[in-house]
Amino acid sequence: MSIYIDPAVASSLRGFEMPEKLGFGKVMAPVMFRAVCQDGCWSRGELLPYAPLALDPAAKVLHYAQSCFEGMKAYRVQGGGVGLFRPERNAARMVHSAERLCMPPVPESLFMDGVRTVSAYCANLVPANSGESLYLRPFLMGTQPDLSVSTSSTCEFYVIASPSEAYHPGNMRLWVERENARAALGGTGDSKVGGNYAASLLSVARLKERGYDQSLWLNPGNRRTVDELSGMNFFAVLDGELHTPALNGSILEGVTRDSLIELARDLGYRVREREIDIDELLGQVESGRCEEAFACGTAAIISPISVFGDGEREYRPAKAPGPVAERLRAALLDIQEGRAEDRFGWMQAVEAVGE
């Protein structure tokens, strides 16, 4: 199905001025992609000027959190082009999230139309410095306007974009969260749904008062093994091997996590996906067996962990950043920005539209 391009898109793009200071996710590109699903039937995709949405106040998303999203980037590739990194993984994950919330899955072709069209029309807005990118935010929500708790007959899919600086949270101080949970057994932890993030905020607000940056979530079933952070997956380096929690239904399956596992194995590291007992891990940090730990996700790629706070105690990995994290970060960014050969076939070029 062809994509409708609103005639006002050209003037929105022409009138857009890139601010000097970008930040991360703060500046919005002046266009957005939209498609609507009514009773299981998808409309044609449209590229529109970026604008506020008109939502009925009874729309189900506003009351029952029927919403899911994706986070991905369009990269400036060496030589000047624009590339997407494994976008089919994001499309598949959004299908999984939509199905978990009883929303019609966005067909892969429509998802790809959305991210490709926005990237193509915004090709000039993809910043050029290493680490900068056009951050893409596809999202889907139930908009049927009535207050019954039931699946929504109408859903809307959007893709918005934000030219962004490199996102460097720097070394992170983690708080081992032993009371709150972001996900439940049998819940939505492995889906990228809005409610998970709302559920994480209180823990983060409390730990910030104590001088920490992020919660380290434990498995909601056993309260004993490490799951992940609120928006990033977890790795520890033990005796030179990489260890990451095995997927278990409450962990969100990160594209970065998956890519780092493959990349690390290719670089000769042994990688183990397993249950990681938090007390055992803290003991290994204390004894020096765990020399480094890091979190990973699309926004920052890899962020070293400098401290684990647990009750009154603190545990500090010897190296933050450590050599393994630095090597993997550079190797992944080299592929994403086209400096290294794309050995795994991860990149998809986007043809720019316009001048």
Ligand SMILES: *Cc1c(COP(=O)(O)O)cnc(C)c1O
């Ligand atoms: C998005 C997200 C990640 C990281 O996923 P990437 O695909 O690597 O960006 C990890 N954990 C949670 C909870 C997330 O929402």
